Amino acid sequence: KVRKFVETYQIKYPVLLGSSAILTQFRSDKVPTTYLLSQKGAYVRKWNGPQPAHIFIREIEKLIDINEPRP
Numbered sequence: 001k002v003r004k005f006v007e008t009y010q011i012k013y014p015v016l017l018g019s020s021a022i023l024t025q026f027r028s029d030k031v032p033t034t035y036l037l038s039q040k041g042a043y044v045r046k047w048n049g050p051q052p053a054h055i056f057i058r059e060i061e062k063l064i065d066i067n068e069p070r071p
Contacts, residue, residue: 045059
């Protein structure tokens with residue numbers, strides 16, 4: 001079901017299929033849970049439950065702006 005959902009909605013980011021071990025490791029009991037990680041894989045932010053796309057976009061833009069080299 002998850003693969004079909006990802007294909008149908010053309011999701012381009014990694015989707016982790018969870019297990020009880022994953023839920024424990026990432027300390028989440030909500031579905032969906034979305035994690036924002038830096039390009040180096042560091043934890044930045046977590047959202048529980050569905051969120052509108054503009055929320056993610058805003059946070060990603062902040063992260064990119066912080067990491068952009070200054071002239």
